[in-house]
Amino acid sequence: LTLESELRRAIERREITILYQPIVRLEDRSIAGFEALARWDHPKLGRMSPSEFISIAEEIGLIVDLGMFVLDQTARQLSVWQRAMRSREPIFASVNVSSRQLLRHDLIHDIRTVLSRSSVARGTLKLELTESLVMENPEHAAQMLARIRELGTGLSLDDFGTGHSSLAYLQRFPFDTIKIDQSFVRTTSRGTRPVILKSIIALAHDLGMDVVAEGAETDSDAVELYQLGCEYAQGFAFGEPMDADAAMRLLTEER
Numbered sequence: 001l002t003l004e005s006e007l008r009r010a011i012e013r014r015e016i017t018i019l020y021q022p023i024v025r026l027e028d029r030s031i032a033g034f035e036a037l038a039r040w041d042h043p044k045l046g047r048m049s050p051s052e053f054i055s056i057a058e059e060i061g062l063i064v065d066l067g068m069f070v071l072d073q074t075a076r077q078l079s080v081w082q083r084a085m086r087s088r089e090p091i092f093a094s095v096n097v098s099s100r101q102l103l104r105h106d107l108i109h110d111i112r113t114v115l116s117r118s119s120v121a122r123g124t125l126k127l128e129l130t131e132s133l134v135m136e137n138p139e140h141a142a143q144m145l146a147r148i149r150e151l152g153t154g155l156s157l158d159d160f161g162t163g164h165s166s167l168a169y170l171q172r173f174p175f176d177t178i179k180i181d182q183s184f185v186r187t188t189s190r191g192t193r194p195v196i197l198k199s200i201i202a203l204a205h206d207l208g209m210d211v212v213a214e215g216a217e218t219d220s221d222a223v224e225l226y227q228l229g230c231e232y233a234q235g236f237a238f239g240e241p242m243d244a245d246a247a248m249r250l251l252t253e254e255r
């Protein structure tokens with residue numbers, strides 16, 4: 001069997017695992033939401049990251065099926081978590097979207113379907129898109145994103161700082177959240193870090209967006225990010241990607 005046909009089979013049989021990584025409020029370190037991250041457990045090659053199999057799924061025309069599966073599973077899981085939490089402010093879950101999904105398929109229809117099947121609180125299902133993805137076709141992306149927002153779906157701009165988009169474009173896309181790329185956040189990139197972080201955070205706030213810092217690996221990263229005015233963080237300091245049951249335990253322990 002080729003890798004392509006093995007992946008085709010895995011997607012058809014729903015053998016893709018979804019892990020969830022916590023995103024916390026830096027103010028009190030409470031869990032604000034989770035990012036869904038797909039994994040493929042290959043019988044011989046072991047656990048594979050999406051950076052290894054997303055491009056294969058695109059080539060064999062299965063990225064839309066895979067994307068719909070991740071979106072649907074995550075929405076179902078999110079409603080389970082929200083029911084278990086009851087009185088607290090509902091958490092969110094964000095799902096990564098690839099360019100084929102945004103540009104070539106009726107993503108609007110899929111989101112509507114997923115939202116009608118689950119009972120997630122309005123605005124708590126979010127999509128993550130990268131700068132380079134929206135810049136492939138900014139006019140089309142801006143139209144799609146506006147329609148997605150109308151459905152009550154949140155939009156995060158992922159890996160911010162790594163693309164080459166003009167800042168002027170930021171205003172034209174209805175993102176509610178900016179996720180600062182790990183390369184600006186991790187301790188290993190200390191040096192230019194505070195200056196760049198400070199500017200990105202100020203820009204996001206001026207545009208009315210929330211900020212998530214990715215790749216917060218240590219407690220001192222978290223302290224520094226909070227001092228710089230960043231409201232949310234994600235990274236090994238708060239939890240690695242984990243299965244849905246572990247995420248549920250984390251939420252219930254928190255109460």
Ligand code: G
Binds near residue numbers: 038096098
């Ligand atoms: O979890 P990891 O660091 O291995 O993820 C690698 C990349 O794969 C990240 O950029 C992430 O955004 C992307 N990714 C994770 N899950 C999905 C998914 O379900 N769909 C798409 N399109 N990308 C994903």
Ligand code: G
Binds near residue numbers: 214215216234241
């Ligand atoms: O491109 P995207 O931001 O979607 O990718 C997120 C990926 O980054 C996750 O798959 C996760 O494995 C990885 N990640 C999350 N937190 C950390 C961290 O604190 N340090 C490092 N090195 N990687 C992280």
Ligand code: MN
Binds near residue numbers: 035096128158
């Ligand atoms: Mn992401």
Ligand code: NA
Binds near residue numbers: 158160182214
């Ligand atoms: Na990112």
